[in-house]
Amino acid sequence: MFLITDAQRQQLLDNGAARARQQVTDPYPVVKLYTPDAGAVWLLTELAADGNLAFGLCDAGLGAPELAHVALSDLEKMRGPRGLAVVPDSHFAARQPLSAYYRQALRDGSIKD
Numbered sequence: 001m002f003l004i005t006d007a008q009r010q011q012l013l014d015n016g017a018a019r020a021r022q023q024v025t026d027p028y029p030v031v032k033l034y035t036p037d038a039g040a041v042w043l044l045t046e047l048a049a050d051g052n053l054a055f056g057l058c059d060a061g062l063g064a065p066e067l068a069h070v071a072l073s074d075l076e077k078m079r080g081p082r083g084l085a086v087v088p089d090s091h092f093a094a095r096q097p098l099s100a101y102y103r104q105a106l107r108d109g110s111i112k113d
Helices: 006-020 072-077 098-108
Strands: 031-034 041-047 053-059 066-071
Touching: 006 041, 006 053, 041 098, 053 098, 066 072
Parallel strands: none
Antiparallel strands: 031 041, 041 053, 053 066
16 A cells, blocks of 8 residues: 555554554554645554554544544545545654644644644
């Protein structure tokens, strides 16, 4: 999958395995994906063992960000209103854990990072 690097995939899988073991974690987002021609953003923290089902803060750009699961295969097929594909933010560096991004997104109505 072109949305995440091998290193990001491994970190997402490690975080997903920790959650599957019911370890209490509040990981930093590993990757930020977005639509260049729309307001959708995904801050992903973990990936299921299947390598497709990711979890993180999802913002469809409609003012209602949520913690949710999303299939990477669905994101790869997604296109914005001008036909542009979802892309990774190569400059993203998480500065806080997912819970902090979530609180801010609820307050602001969108992901602002």
